[in-house]
Amino acid sequence: MTRYFETQSTVLLIVGYGILAEEEDRPLAYELKRLINTRGAGERSAVVVTDMWALNQEMVEFFPAIAIGGPGVNAFTAQIYDDLPVAFALDQQVFVQMNHEQGKRAALWGMDHEGTKRAVDIFVANGFLDRFLDLIWNRRDE
Secondary structure, three states: OOOOOOOOOEEEEEEOOOOHHHHHHHHHHHHHHHHHHHHHHHHHHEEEEHHHHHHHOHHHHHOOOEEEEEOOHHHHHHHHHHHOOEEEEEOOOOOEEEOOOOOOOEEEEEHHHHHHHHHHHHHEEEOHHHHHHHHHHOOOOO
């Protein structure tokens, strides 16, 4: 059976292409994917891809996307982080970037792996994930 990814219902989780990003950030992306898929209740979902795939696909601009990993290890983060407001920062080591009012991009990263892990945890625990999904899925008090 062919699987289709719809631009309105599929969230791209973008990790860096490289051994460190694959080893450290990809597991974080898969945990975030599990949480998004649970919230999507079978009708909306997430898929994990690399930054190199994302940067070479014209269709990426139509998908909502969350970059995981800093601009030094994730080229997609490097491409979007200047344009995203900082929603949360901790000691200049942990960053959650997203626009609370509009947009379909977020970047979760830290100055090291522990910082990136903490950014992902904060994104979920502090309600940023739910706010992001509300914005992109047009959810209203579901």
